[in-house]
Amino acid sequence: MPSTDVSRRQFYTAAIYGLWSLIAAALSIPAAAYLLFPPRLRKAPGWVEAGDISALEPRVPMEMVFRQNRVDGWKVLSERTGAWVVKLSASEIVAYGPQCTHLGCAYHWDENRDYFLCPCHNSVFSIDGAVVSGPAPRPLDRYETKVDGGKLLLGPLHPSKAAS
Amino acid sequence: MSWLDHRTGIETAVRNFLYEEIPASSGWHQVFGSIAAFLFLVQAFTGALLAFNYAPTPGDAYNSLRYILTEVTGGHLIRGLHHWGASMLIVVVVLHMTQVFLYGAYKKPREATWMAGVILLLLTMAFGLTGYLLPWDNRAYWGSVVATQIAAHVPFAGPYLSRLLGGEGAIGVVTFARFYGLHVLLLPPATGILIATHIYLVRKHGVAPAPGDEVQPKKKFYPQQAFKDTVAIFAAFVILFVMAVAVRVPLERLADPTDTAYIPRPDWYFLFLFQTLKFFDGPLEIVGSVALPGLAVLALFLVPFIDRGRVMRVTRRFTAFGVAALALLGWAGLTVTAIATTPKPDNTVAIDYGAPTDWIGLSPQELAGIGYFRKENCASCHTTGSGKPRIGPDLANLPIKKSAAWMIDHFKHPAAMVPGTSMPPILLSDAQLNALAAFLLKLTPQNAAALSSAPDFAVEGALVYQSKGCGSCHQVNGIGMTVGPPLNGLARRRARAWVIKHFADPQALSPGSIMPPYRFTPREMDALLGYLFTLQD
Numbered sequence: 001m002p003s004t005d006v007s008r009r010q011f012y013t014a015a016i017y018g019l020w021s022l023i024a025a026a027l028s029i030p031a032a033a034y035l036l037f038p039p040r041l042r043k044a045p046g047w048v049e050a051g052d053i054s055a056l057e058p059r060v061p062m063e064m065v066f067r068q069n070r071v072d073g074w075k076v077l078s079e080r081t082g083a084w085v086v087k088l089s090a091s092e093i094v095a096y097g098p099q100c101t102h103l104g105c106a107y108h109w110d111e112n113r114d115y116f117l118c119p120c121h122n123s124v125f126s127i128d129g130a131v132v133s134g135p136a137p138r139p140l141d142r143y144e145t146k147v148d149g150g151k152l153l154l155g156p157l158h159p160s161k162a163a164s
Numbered sequence: 165m166s167w168l169d170h171r172t173g174i175e176t177a178v179r180n181f182l183y184e185e186i187p188a189s190s191g192w193h194q195v196f197g198s199i200a201a202f203l204f205l206v207q208a209f210t211g212a213l214l215a216f217n218y219a220p221t222p223g224d225a226y227n228s229l230r231y232i233l234t235e236v237t238g239g240h241l242i243r244g245l246h247h248w249g250a251s252m253l254i255v256v257v258v259l260h261m262t263q264v265f266l267y268g269a270y271k272k273p274r275e276a277t278w279m280a281g282v283i284l285l286l287l288t289m290a291f292g293l294t295g296y297l298l299p300w301d302n303r304a305y306w307g308s309v310v311a312t313q314i315a316a317h318v319p320f321a322g323p324y325l326s327r328l329l330g331g332e333g334a335i336g337v338v339t340f341a342r343f344y345g346l347h348v349l350l351l352p353p354a355t356g357i358l359i360a361t362h363i364y365l366v367r368k369h370g371v372a373p374a375p376g377d378e379v380q381p382k383k384k385f386y387p388q389q390a391f392k393d394t395v396a397i398f399a400a401f402v403i404l405f406v407m408a409v410a411v412r413v414p415l416e417r418l419a420d421p422t423d424t425a426y427i428p429r430p431d432w433y434f435l436f437l438f439q440t441l442k443f444f445d446g447p448l449e450i451v452g453s454v455a456l457p458g459l460a461v462l463a464l465f466l467v468p469f470i471d472r473g474r475v476m477r478v479t480r481r482f483t484a485f486g487v488a489a490l491a492l493l494g495w496a497g498l499t500v501t502a503i504a505t506t507p508k509p510d511n512t513v514a515i516d517y518g519a520p521t522d523w524i525g526l527s528p529q530e531l532a533g534i535g536y537f538r539k540e541n542c543a544s545c546h547t548t549g550s551g552k553p554r555i556g557p558d559l560a561n562l563p564i565k566k567s568a569a570w571m572i573d574h575f576k577h578p579a580a581m582v583p584g585t586s587m588p589p590i591l592l593s594d595a596q597l598n599a600l601a602a603f604l605l606k607l608t609p610q611n612a613a614a615l616s617s618a619p620d621f622a623v624e625g626a627l628v629y630q631s632k633g634c635g636s637c638h639q640v641n642g643i644g645m646t647v648g649p650p651l652n653g654l655a656r657r658r659a660r661a662w663v664i665k666h667f668a669d670p671q672a673l674s675p676g677s678i679m680p681p682y683r684f685t686p687r688e689m690d691a692l693l694g695y696l697f698t699l700q701d
Contacts, residue, residue, distance in 0.1 A: 012387035019398040026405060028207070030238040031213055037237035073217070074224070074231035 047153040050083055053093060054150055059127060060118070061086045061109040063086070064095075064152070069112075083143055083154060084109065084116070096129055097141035097157045116140070129160070138162040146159055182390065187373035188380035190389055193267070194371065195396035196260035201359060202397045203253045207291075207403070208352060211244040218298075220344040222337055225300040228419045233415065233518040244408030250292055252404055254433045257288050262488055265467065267478045269372035275468035277365040280358055282465045287355045289433070296431055297340065301517065305419030306428030308343070309335055310438070314453045334421065375477050394550070404689040415518040417700075421592035423654070427507060436498035515619070515698055522611050523618035524700060526603075527643035528635055531626035531695075532596075533603025534618050540590055540600075556587060559604055560612040571601040599630055625695020628688045637679065640699055648679060653701035660693060 051064040053126030065082045083095040096116075100107045105120035115132060117127040123134030130139050169175035176277035217236055219228040232239035261281060297308040312331030316322045318509055323332075330338030383389070420426070430438050437457060443450035463470070471484075515521065523531060537543070547553060549560035567575070570581065575597045580588040590597065607615065629635070635644035638651050654663070662673065667689075668681040684692065 009387055012391040016387060016391055019394050023398060023401050025210060026401070030241050031209070032361045034213055034236060034238040034242050035216065039231070039235040039237070074219070074227040074235075 020076055020124065024062065047155055048161075050143075050152045052149060052150060053085070053152045054086070056085065056087045056093070058087050058089070063098075063109075066153075066154075084140075085152060088126045092153065093145055093147065093156065094129070095143040095145050097143065099130075100136060101138050101140060101160065102136040103133070116133065157162060168445070182384075182386035184367065184370075184385045185382040186371045186385050186389060187220060187377040188364065188383055188599060189374040189377050190371055190383060192392055193263055193398070194389075195393050196263055198393040199397050199400045200253065200260050201363070202247055202405075203256060203400065204355065204359065206401075207246060207249050207253060210242050210249065211348065211352075213242050214246055215312050215348060220298070220340070222300050222340050222419065225298060227414065229299050230517060232657070234520050240413075241408055243518075244411070245404060247413045248404055248407040248411065250295060251431070251433065252407075253288055254292065256400065257285055261285065264372075266481060266484050266488060267372065267374070268471070268481060268484065269473055270468040271372075271471070271475055273373060274365070276361060276368050279465055279470050279602070280362045280365060280542070282461070284355065284358050284362060285464075286461065287351060287358065291347065291351055292352070292356075292431055292433060294343040297335075298341045298347065298560070299415060300340070300419050301414075301416040302423060303414060303416045303429075305335060305421065306423075307430045308339070309429050310430065311434075312339065314441070317450060318454050318589050361401065375475055412516060415516070417515070417517055421655075423581045428505060429502075432499065435502040436495050439498040439502035485696060520613065520617050523615055523622065524698065525641060526606065528619075528626045528629045528640050529599045529604045529643070530606050531618060531623055532630040533598050533599040533601070535623040535627040536592060536596055536600045537603060538623070540592070545587070548607060548616065549609035560607045560609045565605075567603045568598065568601040568605060569606060575600065580683055589639055595630070621691055621694040622698055625689035628684070628692045629695065632682060648677075651696055652699045654699060655697040657701065660697075663693060663696070664689065 048066060048068050050066045056062055061084050063082055064085050065080060067078050068081050070077050070079055071148065082098040084098065085093065085095045087093050098106055100118035100120065100123055102118065102123050104122055105118050107116050107118040107123070107125070109115075110117045113129065116127075116129075118124075118136070121135050122130040123136035125136065125140050126132050128139075129142065131137075139158050139160045141157055143157050146153050147154070166175060214232065217228060217232050217239070219225060229243070231241060247542075264278065264281070267283050293311055297304045312326065312329050312335060315325035315329055316331065319323055328342070330336075330340075330342040429435070440456060441449065441452040444450075466668045515524070523534070526534075542559075545554050545556035547560075549558065572594070574581040575590040575592070578585045578589055590600070592600070603615075629640070634651075637648040638644050639646055640651050644650075658666075666673045667682045667684065669681055670677045
């Protein structure tokens with residue numbers, strides 16, 4: 001009978017599409033989770049000693065280079081990293097992350113012009129980290145800081161908020 | 165005709181593929197080839213995913229695999245699919261060949277289709293052999309040592325084969341690179357091309373008809389046979405998925421070339437070859453390692469030329485059934501014998517390195533603390549870093565870290581330290597409360613899950629260790645006294661029987677020892693030995 005033939009054909013087609021969709025979902029959802037979810041964190045990064053602050057002059061940025069442990073996949077790397085440290089006032093010391101907030105190039109302090117300059121796309125930051133000109137979308141990122149016996153300790157690096 | 169079809173012809177191609185004419189007798193018995201092709205794609209997909217988080221050098225390989233298993237979301241599932249998919253692929257390929265063999269579907273003009281299939285079987289096994297080394301655990305290392313040694317024994321070609329596999333001298337970085345290169349660079353495209361050839365040949369000659377099909381009208385592949393293939397593929401996938409989720413995939417400790425106690429075994433589908441070797445000694449070894457397997461492959465390859473009779477109904481192919489039954493019997497017999505004669509290692513304990521193993525580094529006191537934590541059901545009122553908040557505070561996230569002394573006083577008289585608390589006093593001895601406090605001091609949100617995964621046997625063993633005061637003379641993980649020898653690495657130094665005898669009468673085995681004899685219940689002895697044998701150097 002043609003009508004049962006049609007409904008049987010519909011059943012076959014529906015089953016083929018349905019089962020293949022299930023298989024595709026069962027493979028693609030875990031794959032997406034596997035690639036996109038952040039891995040379980042093993043250790044919260046602690047405080048790391050950046051350097052001596054006795055040589056720090058008021059409002060003269062100094063680059064401090066130190067070693068920091070970083071969890072990189074299955075490894076914990078001890079790597080050299082830096083921070084631009086500025087004594088903004090007698091009570092306030094800030095440490096900026098070493099990368100421009102535009103595209104991550106290393107910026108430096110221009111002593112003649114008194115600002116931070118990124119050589120990639122000419123982003124300019126003032127001594128307090130604010131964007132003066134150029135394409136940078138937000139002020140320089142800051143480390144959490146604390147001072148212990150003349151030593152500067154750095155905590156996690158927090159992305160700064162874009163000035164509105 | 166649509167725009168796309170006009171430019172690419174893809175719709176016509178798919179239609180031609182789906183509406184292929186197949187014999188009237190086609191049915192469920194012909195689904196295995198499709199399952200095999202599907203499983204190959206699953207292997208390629210999961211293999212690529214694993215490669216995204218895997219470093220193919222010894223040492224790093226093991227650590228990155230552990231990273232996949234313990235830290236990456238879904239890593240366990242992806243590795244499970246790849247591991248069990250390999251076994252399943254072997255099973256399905258063999259089922260596919262058996263069906264073709266029983267039905268005589270290899271006969272003229274389909275000889276080349278069959279021979280391409282035999283090469284695909286060998287490629288599948290080559291995948292298994294090379295993939296076995298990649299976790300770089302003890303199992304992988306020792307299994308591959310045996311495999312490369314067999315290759316080295318091939319007459320004339322042996323030394324060259326050995327050099328080709330980088331297995332000259334010892335297995336190391338070179339062998340690893342060769343196996344990895346074969347597994348991910350050479351074998352996949354070779355297999356892909358051969359599968360394409362195989363399917364092209366099936367299409368060229370059409371699905372093999374059974375006697376009587378010539379008088380029946382032909383059917384279309386779509387939708388009826390496509391439905392059967394889909395259902396079979398789905399069933400296979402469900403089995404694979406359940407195995408990947410539910411069955412533990414072995415990951416042992418890091419490959420250790422100095423481990424003389426290890427009993428190397430290949431994966432289950434190579435066990436029959438492994439067992440065959442045992443029947444041939446000395447100069448005859450070559451018969452088991454090369455001659456017999458070589459002849460078997462040759463015979464398999466030449467099946468269409470050995471059996472040149474006319475096509476018969478499957479129910480009348482008695483010889484084919486006889487040969488298949490004999491092969492199955494021989495294979496099963498060899499495999500079962502190999503499993504049955506595998507000695508049980510008496511002083512190695514199976515630790516699942518695919519799960520967090522932070523507990524291995526704990527002191528016996530801290531590990532015993534986990535035992536008291538479990539026995540006193542602390543988790544019924546407290547969380548440890550995750551889960552729904554309960555009546556008591558989260559012990560991994562206490563706002564202020566208390567001292568051990570404070571905790572012990574609090575355990576004894578909860579309300580005296582925290583007025584108004586509904587926590588009942590814990591009725592344990594001071595030493596036991598000390599252990600509990602030691603464990604809680606170690607607890608952080610990062611390690612809470614890892615610590616709670618400590619296996620029961622180790623925790624029980626640590627409880628016995630603590631209660632007998634073993635730590636007043638011995639050291640474990642650097643904690644304890646050094647009057648007696650440190651106990652880390654005991655599994656390497658002593659057999660189980662020796663340790664049991666030593667407990668009963670220490671001076672008999674270690675003259676001059678000041679260790680007093682100990683009596684344990686069988687349960688205590690099991691737990692303690694299990695624990696002591698997990699202690700790493």
